[in-house]
Structures are given as structure tokens and as C-alpha cells.
Amino acid sequence: FIVKTHRHRLTVDGAFNYADADGSTNTRNSTGSIKYDFFQTEKIYTYAQVLTEQDTFANLNLRLTEGLGIGYQFSDRRKLRLSVEAGVSYYDENRVVGEDTKSAAGRWAVNLEYETTPKWLQAYHRQEGYYTIESSSVSLRAVQGIRLPVRDQFGMFFESDYRFNSKP
16 A cells, blocks of 8 residues: 655555465465655655564564665656665564564665556566674565556556575
């Protein structure tokens, strides 16, 4: 969900994944985020964001990330949307088993949407990563796929979600 005015943009995102096979649960995770962007100029903005993640099978009760940073929006047209972000965050992992992690982190993000066929097919890639200073680890989330419009503001999505943690 995105709301945008000339100088403000609010983005709210969430997902829940659950799957079972042969009567046994093999996937259960969720994520939610909220991000506020304030445009200093047409292309440069500052942001504040909060991200929460939970993953039963990755030994993760809750990962909470809160941060501030700066972004640059190369293009914000229907045909092409492209932006990059960098900032600092507070990174807090609460694990089911093992030591919890609380650390400062560096954050980067890339957002790309490209309309390959006008009003018919759109390809997208969203990537967000964190480098935690205390544990020298990298955590990465990436979503890429295609969107097919169905009617007005509704569409079908075919996407691949990728998660990486260098020190799980």
C-alpha cells in the first residue's frame, strides 16, 4: 500500500507465508514494514522505516529493524520507477534458540519497476539488505516478479521471494 503526495510518501507492506505437505507444516513466516519518505527535492528524499520479520523454521521469533537514511529516486513514471537508499539501523534479532543479536547496522535498498508492455505487463525487483556491525553478517531480502493487471488497480502477481542470512 503506497500513498504519495508531492513531498510525502508512506509505504506499508506485509506478507504471511504458510505451507504444509503430507500433513506437516514446512513454511511459516511473516513480515511487515512501514516506511515514510520526505522529499527534500524532486529526486532526493530522507526516510524513516520499521521492519519486522518472523520465521518459525529459521529459529527467528522476531527480527525488528528501525532506521533512518537517504534515498535517490532516478525515475517515478509509470513506465519506469527506480530508486536506491542507504542508511543506518538498529537491528534486533530474538531467536528461539541461541543468542539474540542487538547491533547497529548499515542498510541499503534498490527498488525497480519497469512496464514492459503499456498497461499490460510490469516486471519488478525490490531488494533490501542489512550489514550488522557486531556480528559482521549480512541479511538480504529480495522480491522479483511480474504483475499482470486484471482491472483498474487490481492485478495478478507471479513472484519469487529470496531470503539470505550469512550467519543464520
